[in-house]
Amino acid sequence: MADDKDNAEAILSEVHKKISDAFDLFDHEFNKTVDVREIGTIIRSLGCFPSEVELHDVITEAEDEEPMGYIRFERFLPVMTRVLMERKFRPITEDLLLQAFEVLDQQNKGYLEAEELTKYMTLEGEPFTQEEMEEMLSAALDPEKNVIAYKDFVSMMVIDDAQ
Amino acid sequence: MGCGNTKPNQLQLKKSERGNLSVPAMRSALLIQRWYRQYVARLEMRRRCTWNIFQSIEYAGEQDQIKLYNFFAYLMDHFTPASSERNLISHIFRDNDLLRDIEWERYFNYKNIEIPDDYCGPHLTFPLTTCIVTELVEAFRNKQQLHSRYVLQLLGETWKLLRLLPNINHVSTCHSKEITICGDLHGHLEDLLLIFYKNGLPSMETSYVFNGDYVDRGKNSIEILLILFAFLLLYPNDVYLNRGNHEDHMVNLRYGFTKEVLGKYRLHGKKILKLLQKIFSWLPLATVIDQKVLIVHGGISDTTDLSIIAKMDRHRYVSSLKPPKHRRFLAKSKVCDDDSDVEDAGAVGSVERRRVFSLTHSSPSASLHRSMQQRRSLQSSSGVEEELQEQRRQAGLSVEHQSVCSETELTQAVEADAEEWKQLVDLLWSDPMTLDGCVPNEVRGGGCYWGPDVTEDVLNRHHLHLLIRSHECKQEGYEFCHSRRVLTIFSASNYYEEGSNRGAYIRLGPDLIPHVIQYQATRTTRDLTLRQSVGRTERSALRALREQFFAHKSDLMSVFQQYDPDNTGLISLKDWAVAMETVLHLALPWRVLRSQLVNSTQDGMLDYHSWFRELDITEPNKELAHTNVLETLYKHHSNLETIFRIIDTDNSGLISFEEFRQTWKLLSSHLKMEISDEAIVDLAHSIDFNHDGSIDINEFMEAFRLVDSTHHDMGNSMIKAPS
Numbered sequence: 001m002a003d004d005k006d007n008a009e010a011i012l013s014e015v016h017k018k019i020s021d022a023f024d025l026f027d028h029e030f031n032k033t034v035d036v037r038e039i040g041t042i043i044r045s046l047g048c049f050p051s052e053v054e055l056h057d058v059i060t061e062a063e064d065e066e067p068m069g070y071i072r073f074e075r076f077l078p079v080m081t082r083v084l085m086e087r088k089f090r091p092i093t094e095d096l097l098l099q100a101f102e103v104l105d106q107q108n109k110g111y112l113e114a115e116e117l118t119k120y121m122t123l124e125g126e127p128f129t130q131e132e133m134e135e136m137l138s139a140a141l142d143p144e145k146n147v148i149a150y151k152d153f154v155s156m157m158v159i160d161d162a163q
Numbered sequence: 164m165g166c167g168n169t170k171p172n173q174l175q176l177k178k179s180e181r182g183n184l185s186v187p188a189m190r191s192a193l194l195i196q197r198w199y200r201q202y203v204a205r206l207e208m209r210r211r212c213t214w215n216i217f218q219s220i221e222y223a224g225e226q227d228q229i230k231l232y233n234f235f236a237y238l239m240d241h242f243t244p245a246s247s248e249r250n251l252i253s254h255i256f257r258d259n260d261l262l263r264d265i266e267w268e269r270y271f272n273y274k275n276i277e278i279p280d281d282y283c284g285p286h287l288t289f290p291l292t293t294c295i296v297t298e299l300v301e302a303f304r305n306k307q308q309l310h311s312r313y314v315l316q317l318l319g320e321t322w323k324l325l326r327l328l329p330n331i332n333h334v335s336t337c338h339s340k341e342i343t344i345c346g347d348l349h350g351h352l353e354d355l356l357l358i359f360y361k362n363g364l365p366s367m368e369t370s371y372v373f374n375g376d377y378v379d380r381g382k383n384s385i386e387i388l389l390i391l392f393a394f395l396l397l398y399p400n401d402v403y404l405n406r407g408n409h410e411d412h413m414v415n416l417r418y419g420f421t422k423e424v425l426g427k428y429r430l431h432g433k434k435i436l437k438l439l440q441k442i443f444s445w446l447p448l449a450t451v452i453d454q455k456v457l458i459v460h461g462g463i464s465d466t467t468d469l470s471i472i473a474k475m476d477r478h479r480y481v482s483s484l485k486p487p488k489h490r491r492f493l494a495k496s497k498v499c500d501d502d503s504d505v506e507d508a509g510a511v512g513s514v515e516r517r518r519v520f521s522l523t524h525s526s527p528s529a530s531l532h533r534s535m536q537q538r539r540s541l542q543s544s545s546g547v548e549e550e551l552q553e554q555r556r557q558a559g560l561s562v563e564h565q566s567v568c569s570e571t572e573l574t575q576a577v578e579a580d581a582e583e584w585k586q587l588v589d590l591l592w593s594d595p596m597t598l599d600g601c602v603p604n605e606v607r608g609g610g611c612y613w614g615p616d617v618t619e620d621v622l623n624r625h626h627l628h629l630l631i632r633s634h635e636c637k638q639e640g641y642e643f644c645h646s647r648r649v650l651t652i653f654s655a656s657n658y659y660e661e662g663s664n665r666g667a668y669i670r671l672g673p674d675l676i677p678h679v680i681q682y683q684a685t686r687t688t689r690d691l692t693l694r695q696s697v698g699r700t701e702r703s704a705l706r707a708l709r710e711q712f713f714a715h716k717s718d719l720m721s722v723f724q725q726y727d728p729d730n731t732g733l734i735s736l737k738d739w740a741v742a743m744e745t746v747l748h749l750a751l752p753w754r755v756l757r758s759q760l761v762n763s764t765q766d767g768m769l770d771y772h773s774w775f776r777e778l779d780i781t782e783p784n785k786e787l788a789h790t791n792v793l794e795t796l797y798k799h800h801s802n803l804e805t806i807f808r809i810i811d812t813d814n815s816g817l818i819s820f821e822e823f824r825q826t827w828k829l830l831s832s833h834l835k836m837e838i839s840d841e842a843i844v845d846l847a848h849s850i851d852f853n854h855d856g857s858i859d860i861n862e863f864m865e866a867f868r869l870v871d872s873t874h875h876d877m878g879n880s881m882i883k884a885p886s
Contacts, residue, residue: 014737021752025211029596029612041211044204051197070597092198100191100198125193136199157202 032073048089101150216704217659273315311431321392325445332450346633346652350381375407375460379418406446407460462593465601640667733768
């Protein structure tokens with residue numbers, strides 16, 4: 001029992017350090033605060049895959065009563081610890097991602113037209129901004145054929161991530 | 164909450180309305196978006212890490228510079244006059260004003276310098292014309308070099324002009340409709356040329372303000388200066404230059420400008436540098452547009468007062484690292500006269516008011532101490548600093564003149580100096596922060612961090628609307644903060660590495676609304692995707708980091724061994740991270756970086772011996788057996804080179820054994836470490852490759868450059884002095 005307790009404490013301590021390190025990376029003035037606009041990046045870099053709405057909720061929890069445009073570490077830590085311990089916002093596997101593309105590829109072509117993907121990404125779900133769309137296309141698009149071979153795209157991105 | 168719960172119902176209702184789009188399609192789109200945003204965030208994280216690496220190494224370098232300077236000052240004050248070490252470094256403290264201006268002009272005379280017949284670089288005639296200056300720009304674009312005769316001539320004319328300019332440039336938009344404002348250039352000629360290409364050359368229709376940091380790091384610092392000065396001479400009412408913290412010969416010793424000039428101008432480089440010292444000290448400190456927009460290089464502090472800045476003798480502050488010389492008594496009575504020029508007060512009244520102020524103030528030396536303490540905010544050397552200040556206070560009080568002076572008057576003068584110095588350093592070194600308040604800028608070692616409340620206060624006090632500053636590299640080339648009342652502009656693209664950041668400049672019209680234009684100097688980097696540019700910069704940063712590891716190998720080893728009492732050769736990754744933090748003193752997220760820096764682990768344990776081997780750095784000269792010395796050299800490479808250059812007084816590139824030995828002793832007392840004379844002599848002999856009793860500085864430095872065997876890269880490194 002004592003061992004388990006030690007283990008639990010050790011795990012908690014590691015989680016805290018992880019969060020702290022990620023937070024510090026954006027703490028430009030070394031005063032334990034980060035700009036609220038960077039919280040999404042921090043949370044995602046810790047391995048979470050929240051949607052925009054879910055992100056917004058976490059931010060609201062971590063903000064001060066009077067939102068000042070920045071988030072303080074002492075409020076962020078407990079919120080984020082809970083997120084990690086409860087394993088919220090689980091990762092999206094390669095298979096799931098591939099399936100998602102296949103669903104969009106209604107005609108089963110094996111690829112998506114640039115226009116098709118753009119329409120989905122910028123009009124549906126939690127739409128991309130133009131900048132996000134352009135960046136995705138620059139990585140995914142085969143410029144000669146003007147299509148996205150999504151299977152290759154997914155494999156490439158997954159390798160990148162592993163690096 | 165979370166869209167997962169509510170959306171399907173909404174979607175089902177809307178299915179028929181939406182026609183083609185089914186629930187699975189909606190969900191899929193959402194999933195892809197969610198996943199992609201995570202991916203981008205991960206990339207952003209890596210980019211941020213990389214940035215931090217470069218920036219912390221850069222700022223640690225700046226701090227180092229200041230520490231080194233303080234150390235020299237301490238030596239100067241404590242060594243007996245007979246000591247040879249004192250002679251060695253005394254000339255960096257030599258008063259510039261020993262000669263009067265007329266005598267300097269004779270020294271800088273270019274007329275005896277002949278242009279050889281085979282010179283095919285650009286020619287200058289004075290007065291300059293648009294044609295000549297345009298050709299100069301073209302010549303530099305074609306990588307030609309301006310002959311030292313013309314350099315000295317051009318600089319001489321520039322010096323004459325700058326002496327006439329006020330501390331604060333006042334510009335009006337009614338004169339020429341729009342004004343262009345550029346930030347740090349740091350020797351990146353290609354960026355300046357790109358700006359001219361996109362925006363036009365400076366002219367009566369195209370006004371420019373250049374906001375400092377023209378030199379250091381890049382390879383064409385001197386060419387940038389020559390171009391800017393040429394345009395200044397050509398269009399003195401349309402070109403405005405501000406001083407940056409790098410317009411400072413002490414900083415230049417470390418960051419590459421001195422080396423560049425001496426390398427390009429072997430015969431006359433020293434003279435050119437001397438003249439530039441004067442020119443830098445005469446550069447204006449700020450520019451104000453339409454009484455509403457303030458442009459300074461660094462920023463402000465809670466005590467910033469433009470009226471003090473407007474009145475000071477700016478040229479007395481040759482290096483912003485160096486506190487003001489104590490005023491001679493003659494000059495001091497001039498101070499009293501100047502005081503009487505205060506707007507409303509009567510002559511006598513204002514002087515008396517000052518006197519009373521200093522009497523009721525808590526002990527003058529304490530306030531001096533306090534204000535100087537703020538500017539040298541490196542706590543670890545506080546013992547030295549206190550000594551230093553004591554020395555300076557004493558120096559201030561030891562008057563060489565026969566006339567009687569009151570102690571209060573003299574300490575007043577010293578106080579006034581300290582106040583002015585603080586104003587100057589704040590303008591050139593400060594950075595903004597998000598929290599309210601104003602605190603010493605300990606990261607850089609000079610200036611302060613100022614908050615939004617200070618911006619409000621200072622701008623309102625001076626009836627200003629906007630502060631434009633530079634000094635910090637920004638990924639997009641610019642950044643607003645403090646509710647858009649502060650705008651940072653940075654014009655050196657790819658500053659840390661290819662693809663690291665864009666450059667930008669501002670156009671400001673009579674409406675005083677800043678329009679920012681961005682660019683990036685090389686086409687290839689523009690076309691790189693996000694992940695490619697992150698990857699490239701990242702590799703470079705990691706390389707710089709690995710060099711730091713190597714430089715600190717024994718310290719790291721001993722900490723590792725503390726965590727491994729049973730000598731298993733293994734430590735946990737957690738302990739690895741703590742060790743890195745403790746030894747390297749670089750504020751980096753070691754746990755985040757861990758995956759990039761540690762290749763193989765078993766069960767979360769790292770074999771640290773093999774980790775060091777895998778760092779892939781080959782030691783360049785295995786015959787030099789003194790590993791301690793080697794490591795110290797790597798670690799303090801910049802310091803060592805700086806000291807060398809100071810010592811090589813005739814810029815011959817050679818120093819004698821004796822000078823080398825003394826250099827080494829200086830460095831080792833700075834570092835508070837013991838190295839035996841024998842080891843030093845051994846080292847000197849082994850480096851003297853041609854056995855002629857002297858050491859070539861460049862060869863010495865070459866012998867200790869780190870070679871990263873995986874990349875065969877003899878090029879960029881943050882540790883090596885930039886070329």
